Amino acid sequence: MKAAVVTEFNAPWQFRDLADVHPAPGQVLIRVRASGMCGTDLHVHHGLFPLKPPFVAGHEPTGDIVELGAGVTDLKVGDRVGVFWNQKGCGRCALCQRGMPARCANSSSWMSLGGGNSELMLAWASGCQLLPDGVSYEDAAPIFCAGYTVMSGLRNATPKPGERVAVLGMGGLGHLALQLSKAVGLETFAITGQADKTAELKGFGADDVVVVPADGDVGARLNDLGGVDVVLSTTNLAPQIASAMNGLRPGGRLVNMGLPSEPIAVNALPLLLGQRELRGSSQDERSDLAEALAFVASGKVKPKLETYPLARINEVRERLAAGKVRYRAVLLHAS
Numbered sequence: 496m497k498a499a500v501v502t503e504f505n506a507p508w509q510f511r512d513l514a515d516v517h518p519a520p521g522q523v524l525i526r527v528r529a530s531g532m533c534g535t536d537l538h539v540h541h542g543l544f545p546l547k548p549p550f551v552a553g554h555e556p557t558g559d560i561v562e563l564g565a566g567v568t569d570l571k572v573g574d575r576v577g578v579f580w581n582q583k584g585c586g587r588c589a590l591c592q593r594g595m596p597a598r599c600a601n602s603s604s605w606m607s608l609g610g611g612n613s614e615l616m617l618a619w620a621s622g623c624q625l626l627p628d629g630v631s632y633e634d635a636a637p638i639f640c641a642g643y644t645v646m647s648g649l650r651n652a653t654p655k656p657g658e659r660v661a662v663l664g665m666g667g668l669g670h671l672a673l674q675l676s677k678a679v680g681l682e683t684f685a686i687t688g689q690a691d692k693t694a695e696l697k698g699f700g701a702d703d704v705v706v707v708p709a710d711g712d713v714g715a716r717l718n719d720l721g722g723v724d725v726v727l728s729t730t731n732l733a734p735q736i737a738s739a740m741n742g743l744r745p746g747g748r749l750v751n752m753g754l755p756s757e758p759i760a761v762n763a764l765p766l767l768l769g770q771r772e773l774r775g776s777s778q779d780e781r782s783d784l785a786e787a788l789a790f791v792a793s794g795k796v797k798p799k800l801e802t803y804p805l806a807r808i809n810e811v812r813e814r815l816a817a818g819k820v821r822y823r824a825v826l827l828h829a830s
């Protein structure tokens with residue numbers, strides 16, 4: 496099987512022929528049809544994750560099951576599936592026993608089995624989600640990281656009817672967060688540093704687009720508009736996250752899904768006086784993934800994609816690093 500292999504960090508990924516693999520008990524083999532490229536793949540490229548080359552990245556894969564491992568009874572050969580990050584907990588620790596395998600310290604992910612930038616990939620059956628009928632492989636792919644992450648973020652923000660949401664950062668995650676927030680019926684602002692995205696963001700349903708440069712005061716701008724109850728933050732700019740906290744109304748919640756390299760400096764006074772909340776969120780309940788996929792199937796959410804053949808993966812990664820991708824790049828695999 497052909498795969499794009501990370502042979503060393505900070506170097507172009509190499510196309511290699513890898514030995515055929517077969518699923519162990521509890522696993523499936525998937526012919527990959529599409530795989531999204533996520534901002535996290537840049538961290539992987541730079542060696543910020545506990546991985547040792549050579550390995551195959553790609554954590555937004557979709558494809559068809561071609562082989563079942565022993566004991567897999569709920570999936571079938573030919574099923575259209577996607578695979579999410581934490582595929583299986585250890586099953587035995589306190590968190591797994593409490594039904595929280597995604598929080599297990601010894602969970603299995605693409606990092607142990609190999610990712611989707613490959614003709615074929617292994618996955619744990621428990622990490623596969625069926626694709627709804629009518630949803631294409633490429634539209635489904637970004638839901639397995641970006642869409643899942645922001646749907647969990649939205650649910651973890653516990654928005655009430657009539658509340659106002661702002662989405663900070665308008666990339667792969669942000670443009671889906673915006674559409675999902677609109678899909679559940681909430682007034683939603685989009686915050687971006689790129690003024691030329693304004694018309695497109697209104698097209699995604701934004702009730703208002705707030706253009707703030709990277710060093711601008713997000714909180715002040717939100718307060719000019721009356722403040723917001725929820726900020727869904729997808730940016731990696733720590734000062735912007737801290738600033739956005741000041742744009743929350745009393746009782747407001749900022750849900751951080753970005754991965755800034757520096758600490759978020761939050762002022763304690765507005766936090767305690769307004770009983771505001773800062774919380775982190777990542778891919779959480781499996782129902783969040785199902786809900787996000789259902790919104791895509793219903794047409795209420797439409798990932799805005801750039802698609803490329805897998806052979807152009809290095810160019811796509813560089814384009815992502817340069818901030819040029821609108822809004823998610825998905826690699827298509829030859830069928």
Ligand SMILES: [Zn+2]
Nearest residue numbers: 533535640641
């Ligand atoms: Zn991701």
Ligand SMILES: [Zn+2]
Nearest residue numbers: 585588591599
């Ligand atoms: Zn566990």
